[in-house]
Amino acid sequence: MFNEIKTHEITVDIVILTIKDDALQALLVKRNNEPFKDKWAIPGGYVRMSENLDEAAMRVLKEKTNVDNIYLEQLYTFGDPLRHPVSRVITCAYFALIRAEDFDVVTTAELAWHKVSDLPPLAFDHKEIIQYSLKRTRERLEMCPVAYQLLNEKFTLTEMQKAYEMIMEKKLDKRNFRKKVITTDGLRELNEFSKSSSKRPARLYTFDNIKLNSKRAHFIKKETKC
Amino acid sequence: MFNEIKTHEITVDIVILTIKDDALQALLVKRNNEPFKDKWAIPGGYVRMSENLDEAAMRVLKEKTNVDNIYLEQLYTFGDPLRHPVSRVITCAYFALIRAEDFDVVTTAELAWHKVSDLPPLAFDHKEIIQYSLKRTRERLEMCPVAYQLLNEKFTLTEMQKAYEMIMEKKLDKRNFRKKVITTDGLRELNEFSKSSSKRPARLYTFDNIKLNSKRAHFIKKETKC
Incomplete structure (x- = not known):
């Protein structure tokens, strides 16, 4: 019992979420090897002996999706010992919320966005991993404006509320939402208004914080309070 | 380059923090094997093939400290590939804030509480791991009353403020603290008062939430919003 082999295979798997076509979507790749050949999966791969986990996640994501x-x-x-049908593989999951237009994701038959509300059958425990990423995002959303990572630099409160609603998967009361959100650290009212032909112009807002996941701020590992 | 061995040794390491003698303290064990023989370390050990990470952490903690x-x-x-001087060992760190009196921690020459503000030289990257646990606790504290895990069931706002100050490592303004904390979800004012001979009685409060880390709530993996 105490002589069990102590080495394990270690992978990284990367959940990439965005809002696209008015839905929260995850970036998936089609597996071309067994196990789960031809099933969709979140991008992942083995950790090399010479790299740390962050480096492995960045490399694997680049190799599988060209996102950099x-x-x-x-x-x-x-x-979980049974999460892989053949080997003992422990996976360290990574996560990013992105604005898809900030990255050049060239979708193909083997690389595509899938609505998280309508996922295809996934390899391994990848559905559980996506669900966990959603759960954590929702928890945070109640405390800090993580959704700003999904918004344009300037946005209306209606757009902000829509992003929240999509992640929380529930309708929010407009009045309460505004009352709460208006006190958010870093939210700044602009003297600019949205241009929409169908509706009356709505005031634009911005966040003074640096956007974590935009090309404008490569690799700035900001210490957020969120 | 692509033929690097893909198996790694995996350990779990467990940070246990408490407030004791008016200071935030971590539970450390003295190593009796190389590397870092006779150095203090957070309790840790190898993950077995047949157990998941949570199970490994519970087992190792029990074996090393008798905390259950x-x-x-x-x-x-x-x-980090260099975190272990000899092998490639990846460690999954676990964490708990506890009230020491809820657990039977029998300290010895090889198992002791150490003030986090005055840690001895630690094995491996264990200092970094403790620092990370503090950082995350502080971040949370700004959002939710995680410190209640360290308080008695009934407590005064002064006691609560002291717990916050110890973790945040800074003095807090009493008036602001009270204004903010009084709106906390689940905080309930009691019609009871502290009995202290030296000071005038102070009102007691309680949390309606279940205490995560007390013996009164073994293993209740509550979905917190924190």
């Missing part, structure tokens, strides 16, 4: 220059956050490490 | 029935939270996975 992104701030990935370590999400959680999943180590 | 505790809700451990996964903190972060540390995987």
Whole structure:
């Protein structure tokens, strides 16, 4: 019992979420090897002996999706002995919320965005990993404006509320939302208004914080309070 | 380059923090094996093939400290290739804030509480791991009353402020602290007062939430918003 082999295979898996076509979507790759050949999965791969976990996550993401220059956050490490059907593989999951237009994601038959509300069957425990990333994002959302990572630099409060609603998967009361959000650290009212032909112009807001996941701020590992 | 061995040794390391003698303290064990023989370390050990990471953390903590029935939270996975002087060892760190009197920690020459403000030289990257656990606790403290895990069931606002100050490592303004904290979800004013001979009685408060790390709530993995 005490002589069990102590070495394990270690992978990194990367959850990339965005808002696209009015839905929260995850970037998935189609597996071309067994196990789970031809099933969709979040991008992942083995950690090399010479790299740390952050480096492994960046490299694997680049290799699998060509997405580069992104701030990935370590999400959680999943180590159920049965999570891989053949080997003992522990995976360290990473996570980013991005604005898809900031990155050149060239989708193909093997690399595509999928609505998180309508995921195809996924390899391994990848559905659980995506669910965990959503859960953590929702928890944070109640405390800090993580959704700004998904917004344009200037946005209306309606756009902000929509982003929150998509992640929280519930409708929010407009009046309460505004009352709460208006006190958010770093939120700044602009003397500019949205130009929309159909509606009356709405005031624009911005965040004074640096955007974590935009190309404008490559690799700035900001210490957020969130 | 692509043929690097893909298996790694995996450990769990467990940061246990408490408030004791008016200071934030970490539970450390003295190593009796190389590397770092006779140096202090946070309790840790290898993950077995047949157990998941939570199980490994609970088992290792029990073996090394006899602390049992505790809700451990996964903190972060540390995987720097140079963190272990001999092997490639990735460690998944776990974390708990506890009230020491709820657990039977029998300290010895090889198992002791150490003030986090005055740690001895530690093995591996264990100082960094403790620092990370403090950083994350501080971040949370700004958002939710995580410190209640360190308080008695009934407490005065002064006691609560002291717990916050110890973790934040700074003095807080009494008036602002009270204004902010009084709106906390779940904080309930009691019709009871502290009995202290030297001072005038102070009102007691309680949290309606279940205490995560008390023996009264073994293993209740509550979904907190924190």
